[in-house]
Amino acid sequence: MPVFSHADNFNHEQVVFCRNDDVGLKAIIAIHDTQLGPALGGCRFYPYASEADALRDVLRLARGMTYKASCAGLNLGGGKAVILGDPRKDKSEALMRAFGCFVESLGGRYITAEDSGTTVADMDHIRVETSHVCGVSAAAGGSGDPSPVTAWGVFHGVRAALHQMFGSADVGGRTVAVQGVGNVGYHLVKYLTDEGAKTIITDVDEARLERCRDEFGSTVVSPDAIYDAEADVFSPCALGAIINDDTIERLKVKIVAGGSNNQLDNMARHGARLKERKILYAPDYVINAGGLINVYSELHDLPREKALRDAERIYETLHRIFATAIELGITTAEAANLVAEKRIREIGKLASFQKPLMVRGPVA
DSSP, X not given: OOHHHHHHTTTOSEEEEEEETTTTEEEEEEEEEOSSSSEEEEEEEEOOSSHHHHHHHHHHHHHHHHHHHHHTTXXXXXXXXEEESOTTTTOOHHHHHHHHHHHHHTTTSEEEEEXXXXXXXXXXXXXXXXXXXXXXXXXGTOOOOOHHHXXXXXXXXXXXXXXXXXXXXXXXXXXXXXXXXXXXXXXXXXXXXXXXXXXXXXXXXXXXXXXXXXXXXXXXXXXXXXXXXXXXXXXXXXXXXXXXTTTGGGOBOSEEOOSOXXXXXXXXXXXXXXXXXXXXXXXXXXXXXXXXXXHHHHHTTOOHHHHHHHHHTHHHHHHHHHHHHHHHTOOXXXXXXXXXXXXXXXXXXXXXXXXXXXXXXXXX
């Protein structure tokens, strides 16, 4: 794969290839944009089929983090890291600390965090080598599990979408089909149930399903049947690319609003098809920004309560995006991009203006 031409498609500032044969580390760090602040994004540990697949993934995810931080109103840029390998077999303390050394070498331009295949314990190992890491354990000075904050933001995003579609943000009496009831999905089901919503759930983990069924009275369906569920809202909280050519025509909902990343298999085509079907889409990187908001609070030593309050603002952000989409006659996915890009341009100009000028005196 031509690395430079591929990176140019997303206008990344820096791509770093990390290798330490002594511990078996192969990783890529992508810094997309730092106009708003240092690039922050999780470290994904995954057995990619090829190095080209890993590069594509990290570039795409880094760009998404830029847009997520911008829409959330945070002074952060976008970055991401991927470690190539099977986290169940290849992970070790030495490998994670070696990765931390590479993060440290970037001097704060990139801040790493937990992601798929990595854990709070891994962040604690990385913390030994660099201070540019968040999501560490509470014992190590971190804020702990960000899932409740992510789910709280999704909950308020669902409320915003309900208000836009039905004229009321009340979830009481509404039915929400939640795909994936791991950490984020579980807390979302709890928030919804506490406010009187009915939930239909699915997951590949039977223990997770039993937990929600026992605690919240959720209706359980098979992983494939979730697309046919009769509900007001479909809330993807597991895998990406689940709104695709095969599933989009099966949806029997008025709203798609969930916590997973990259829900649209093809943003342009499937965003347009949802609009044609009059299904309101809450752009994923906007509605699931609660985790990033929590991390930002941790970086600034702010309490969890502050993160939860800030996550509630996702409600207003989505309303602004919905209004932009209606005004311009575009999809909500396109509107979210415009809102993010506008802030990057405006704040980026301020940052450039505030940089001190280098004045050279006469040469003696």
